[in-house]
């Protein structure tokens with residue numbers, strides 16, 4: 500009986516301790532998946548925000564949720580995404596979110612952000628200083644484990660770049676529809692990015708996208 504009472508008090512305690520280790524993950528609000536600006540209007544509006552025009556304003560969690568869903572969210576059951584993947588594989592490019600309150604990995608399965616660190620590295624991942632003004636910086640990186648499932652390993656680099664292109668174009672269009680500023684950045688401090696994001700062995704950051712207003 501005493502043992503049962505002890506377990507009753509210990510279990511919730513252990514749960515909270517383990518959550519502390521796993522970090523403060525963020526459940527994203529439901530993304531906008533209907534309505535909004537029409538596709539052709541968004542195509543007409545798509546452009547890169549210039550560094551000089553970026554104002555330090557926060558993009559809401561609702562808008563971030565919609566942008567991430569557009570980039571690589573599930574749109575048909577468990578194995579259908581907003582972007583096409585070779586051989587029907589699961590996404591082989593990851594998306595990290597660099598925000599003022601830390602670095603997060605987008606988990607498309609649960610549509611949530613998994614905390615990687617609480618550090619604010621917005622000012623140090625891009626080569627261009629205006630990126631620090633962005634509300635969020637998205638980082639697109641190769642996922643070696645997923646790419647290893649391709650029938651021909653020699654296709655990995657090319658297919659990862661094609662997927663990054665599809666994801667980033669979806670971000671541009673969603674940003675246009677939400678009246679947010681976005682810009683693709685190739686220039687980045689690769690070593691800083693790899694260490695700040697704790698990228699797995701063999702993973703390569705391909706592109707950054709700044710998001711702002």
Ligand SMILES: Cc1cc2nc3c(=O)[nH]c(=O)nc-3n(C[C@H](O)[C@H](O)[C@H](O)COP(=O)(O)O)c2cc1C
Pocket residue numbers: 545546547548627682683684685686
């Ligand atoms: C592959 C690629 C790499 C880019 N790299 C950078 C970059 O490092 N820095 C930057 O300020 N813009 C970069 N851009 C944004 C382009 O400069 C921008 O798309 C181009 O000037 C056209 O403007 P638009 O997107 O408004 O049509 C890049 C765009 C692409 C597609």
